[in-house]
Amino acid sequence: MAKKHKRIYYFGKTKTDARGVSKSIVGGKGLNLAEMTSIGLPVPPGFTITTEVCAAYYENGKKLPEGLIDEVKKTVRILERELGKKFGDANNPLLVSVRSGAAVSMPGMMNTILNLGLNDVATEGLAKATNNDRFAYDAYRRLINMFGDVVMGIEHHEFEVAFDKVKAKYKVKDDTEVPAEGLKELCEAYKAVYKKHTGQNFPEDPIVQLALSIEAVFGSWNTDRAVKYREIEGIRNLLGTAVNVQAMVYGNMGEDSGTGVAFTRDPNTGQNKFYGEFLVNAQGEDVVAGIRTPQPVADMPKWNRAIHKELLGVKKTLEDHYAEMQDIEFTIERGKLYMLQTRSGKRTGLAAVKIACDLVKEKLIDEKEAVLRVPPNALTQLLLPSFNAAARGKANVLCSGINASPGAAVGKLAFTAEEARERKDAGESIILVRRETSPEDVDGMSAAVGILTSTGGATSHAAVVARGWGKCCVAGAGDVQIDEKAKKIKVNGKTLGAKDIISLDGTTGEVMLGAVETQDPKLSGDFAKLMKWADKYRTMAVRTNADSPKDSKKARDFGAEGIGLCRTEHMFFEPDRIIHMRAMILAEDEPTRRAALKKLLPFQRKDFEGIFKAMNDLPVTVRLLDPPLHEFLPHEPAAQKEMANELGCKPADIKKRSVALHEANPMLGHRGCRLSITYPEILEMQVQAITEAAIRCAAKKIKARPEIMIPLVGTFKELSLLRKQVEATIAATKAAKKFTGKLDISIGTMIEIPRAALTADEVAEHADFFSFGTNDLTQMTFGYSRDDVGGFLPDYIEQDILEVDPFQALDQTGVGQLVEMGVQKGRSTKKDLKVGICGEHGGEPSSVDFCHRVGLNYVSCSPFRVPIARLAAAQAAIQNG
């Protein structure tokens, strides 16, 4: 703040001196108005009182600093001269608007005051100048109301009562039906309300009106609402708000007037054509209110060819200046165009990609800038089916859940995995509805077009599996009551059955009744171009989480540079495998366990061989068995009986084993490397399968690069012990297969237990690599079970205790501290330790940015998020230098 600033910055034809002054001094709106003015756009002139004055106002005990009003008066004179109008003039009065405007857009601060400058005399003057009594008195009564309400704190209701009396007198219903005479009476009534509640007359002096309004704007900086907003958003170090005083223009001054909003390019497709709508003889609020139907700007030449041409010029000027598609507001007052607002325009993912590429072609931006211009998540729309916007807008929303996996799905309800498979095979499009899904449901999930669960969150089983497949999923829709037996759901009073169709919006989490029209994704050449640029600038690698050759191939097509997480447990759920898995679990001694594992070995080997082939010459991180064994046993008596038949034992044996394995908190139970400690033979089978698969690949000239990852390590001793076992098994397998070549196998661990991060220096001594399992790390750092978080997380988000679901975006403050500590401590032991992330956060842009900043080597995410992660990684590299 060393630089000396003026207190008031003027913008207009006379002079514009706020350009280049920081947003922190003149606010966002002030800078924008100055900027537009300075590039020659027809902006109604005015001036900005700086945020430093606001700070001075507070330092001064909530009084305007000395001399300010004199300076305001002088500036008003300049404005009067430029416009040829005068404050309070009986013929051509100057009217202004007063608005707040801090450096950051901030709801909760003061509303706008319009028509400031009117008083009894000026209103007559306005009536004369516009030749419209009704218009003038309507403007006046609005000023008294707004001023009374916003500046003096009179309840809006008080004015309503007065208005109702006038309407009753004239026997009309709508405000607009009150004649000019009635509005004149209303102004008097409003002044009486004003006097009654303030004890003073409504200030006739426009300068007094202005001074009070400026104070009110400054005062609104510290209302409870504004303070709380800043607190929640973490907005700090702002001086205060600026005040913008700007000449009024009116689009409702007759058929030669009008108002409109437009985009400089099509926000849906990105096509370079002027796109928007306008209304003749109307104010801006009429366009927004939607009472009258506006016309497309393409039709404007029929109404006023010159203005249309001028607007096309404005479009070019703005795009040349901002090098970005703009969203503008304009008003035409008696045939003259005024620009009121311009800002970067919102657009679809498709448009974002096209516009970014086009702007490069037009030499307005460079490749790096283009990469920064596309929000990574917007790519989802290019990769997954979406709803037709119009149809979506009219859809009947039944309820909302968590937007667990994006996309659009339409289908009939099925209530079990078997049913979903059968009906899908019979040709139906199916939405699988479950309380929560488990590995047993995987086949039914695969058969369904979308998945709906009533419990669980963004990292529940359903969500993780669905995202992996790019399949739409709404999770934890608590309003859905499922009656599996009756094959019915109840949702907010409606009952739906197997024949009913619903539509799921995985992007918003909404559930809709009936079939909403969808559209398929289209991948353009622009998309490929943008991805090429992203790959050019990013420094982090992007891998994928994939458990099958099919998923691996898909991810590689999406640009994955290896597998960051291959979960081996999913491989055991197919019917010809699960039986051996279960036999293994039921085994009472090691030899029996080994016999069952021997039968699983060929399956595992085949899976790995396929995956290594799909990922030829790319690293594949294989996580050894992770879930607790009870997850593989059936819990229902019927299923237990069936299993007993298959295995040739008693259902009671299965129940007994199931009870013995039961855990109060399986998340914190006997799983991960703890299984390998008690049952080393499971680890041996898996490592043998990996090694044999790698040997087979070698024979086929396929370069397998497995990275064996030991999960859930909490102390270095677990890793040192198991590492030795892995090494011994690799050596034994090579010897048994008489393989004498070199295999590229490394051994590392997942950092997902807080203690592993805290002691990463010790752990790193035994690890070739680290991979942060931020799902579990988040669970344990917060103490949130991701399966149960639905019980309170919505309240937490609603009450602003959490800004986002920490399972969706990495909590950089808490969990991130452990990640950073893990990286630093790990590399303090091994300077070049390879470190990645394989939690669900690996495909979330803000988390990818964090990963870049703490120095990870790669992120890994589900196949469909690979392009998103590539783009996010590029943005992180460009933004963080």
Added chain:
Amino acid sequence: MAKKHKRIYYFGKTKTDARGVSKSIVGGKGLNLAEMTSIGLPVPPGFTITTEVCAAYYENGKKLPEGLIDEVKKTVRILERELGKKFGDANNPLLVSVRSGAAVSMPGMMNTILNLGLNDVATEGLAKATNNDRFAYDAYRRLINMFGDVVMGIEHHEFEVAFDKVKAKYKVKDDTEVPAEGLKELCEAYKAVYKKHTGQNFPEDPIVQLALSIEAVFGSWNTDRAVKYREIEGIRNLLGTAVNVQAMVYGNMGEDSGTGVAFTRDPNTGQNKFYGEFLVNAQGEDVVAGIRTPQPVADMPKWNRAIHKELLGVKKTLEDHYAEMQDIEFTIERGKLYMLQTRSGKRTGLAAVKIACDLVKEKLIDEKEAVLRVPPNALTQLLLPSFNAAARGKANVLCSGINASPGAAVGKLAFTAEEARERKDAGESIILVRRETSPEDVDGMSAAVGILTSTGGATSHAAVVARGWGKCCVAGAGDVQIDEKAKKIKVNGKTLGAKDIISLDGTTGEVMLGAVETQDPKLSGDFAKLMKWADKYRTMAVRTNADSPKDSKKARDFGAEGIGLCRTEHMFFEPDRIIHMRAMILAEDEPTRRAALKKLLPFQRKDFEGIFKAMNDLPVTVRLLDPPLHEFLPHEPAAQKEMANELGCKPADIKKRSVALHEANPMLGHRGCRLSITYPEILEMQVQAITEAAIRCAAKKIKARPEIMIPLVGTFKELSLLRKQVEATIAATKAAKKFTGKLDISIGTMIEIPRAALTADEVAEHADFFSFGTNDLTQMTFGYSRDDVGGFLPDYIEQDILEVDPFQALDQTGVGQLVEMGVQKGRSTKKDLKVGICGEHGGEPSSVDFCHRVGLNYVSCSPFRVPIARLAAAQAAIQNG
């Protein structure tokens, strides 16, 4: 290592120069021998080769450093001169023992070699000198065997075979029956074995024997076993082992010889009287082997009054020197006393306290030293019933579990809480046996003398409740299969029913068949004296975890200086309360919930009033409701039906609510402050009850000092929000009660979520105090569910992955890092933030020491551990300065 050391230190009458040399140079044994010699005790002379020589041996490529053997020879000459004996002498040969001895006692290193110096000539000499052929050849054959085995690595079995042949020849069974002639032949046979396996003759030159033995000792420093032992124990920075060479003495040279072990005071009672036993004409190993029954030392005057008197002198010399009760070994060779060993003697808790106090009285130590002399956990024996040692030794141990709460309990088995209560009321002594206990079992646990569970660990519900009451508990005894219906348990093949008696040793975790005799605790005046000293020197306060006025009073009697954790949930389980609690949980809207809570209010207020009264003028930390609501609902259909009857609703409603509240991982679910966020009315009721109780106390001149603790905070926003609610409720309650005085109520939080520790700087802004909940913090930092840890923790301990159960002793490396971070970050925000610990670790000495070192203000533990914590805190203060 700047100081230049000798390579060999002699001890004997000639000279003793190792005194004052560091243990790290001469080893523990070497220093001890030098020390005893230097204070004039009759120690067989000898010398110590330093650890530096060991290091040099390894540096030298496993060769003895140059000139060492020459130096050894010279030192042997000194020894020969002092004793008037000669190596290999045909009339009076010098015999020595060779032993390893590092700075730290270390199993896994070399065994002792005895009788070194014997060869064919010297054996004849020994036979002459002792006039005992058999004795001499027995010594010789032992040397060849030991030397062959220990130094040359010949399997012991090889010698056995040769011995068996000789025994067969002489047709005897026992070694001792072989005549001198046979032993002579055996020596020849042993030499043949030696030659066969080493290819060399047994070395006749004593110096060669000695040189090889010294190398063998050095070599044993780096055997796998020794290396692994040091690795596990974290023993680092040692140079190597020293070698001790010492003249042999024999207690088996006739009726004027003997050997014994003794304590300088009674190790059971601490009484200052010489205590021990001896055997005439025997070697030390005979006393240990227990073949002959030794006589008490009190009877020694009958055998040799002079020696007894000399021993009493030794006792005084040793105690004056070491200022500590000693455990000694001695041998009398032909009427001459030799001291072989002295060390600090093991003793009971009772003895430890008495000896410490007596030594102060005798001016041998000061108060601080006395405080350090008693292991805090030894106090348990003074506070709880224990088994009669003799009876305990003979007990039939059925199985082992986790030593969850110390003490001794004997009773008949009961299988449900109701049964336990009924039979106890009918006069039986009951052991309650449950798979695991839940709050519903509390009344039955209270009725039982001891608790046995088959799952769960040291911080399971059963363990925590039992410890709080000082009641014996063995938890997680996995071998116990409970059939609740049949009222039977199966334990390792035995089946026991309701009429069978078992005994539980809560100190070791063992379960014994039948009634083992117990003894009641006795509190002596010495105990009070020691506690007074402890309180004088400690700087940390000691509070207690107590939930009732009764426990509070008990804890105060034990010296508690307030309550560090008052759990409020236990208060809801009594029959007249649980019904309202359940009605609250079943309520579908806030008004119904409030109505039920209103009925709970008077109960809570009464509890708090009682506790505040018992803790008059001491702080009472009240934790707001913590467990998930489903813990309060019955899970069995019968109980659900009963509850439905009581509440006048349908069992289906209860089942439905129970299902809705079910959580996959309740530990990480909707509990702690998360309940207050969703149901603020629960918090309001509790705070209102606390405030009203404090107001009532004020009227009775009782000074209530409640500290309201908000549990499970993970982000500062939870605390800032709830703090405001607590403050508002206090204010509203004061207003409603028209109380205008000052209440001493503070508001803080439990730090038990890793994220709270990581962000303690933010959390501290809203907290008056922190209390570390290290139970949950351990669960989340390790990712261990304390209810399920029994599935793998035993394997972890057995395989040395963990040294101790982290729920018993705080894991200083991992969890401790978070505690330290929490303290530092918290105090970086609030310099004087009061910080305590209320996890189960608060009463565990090594954890208390840690708490002292990181600067906690207090520890809190169950009432029976308060004296232990007081003593541990004093030791921490004294040791850490």
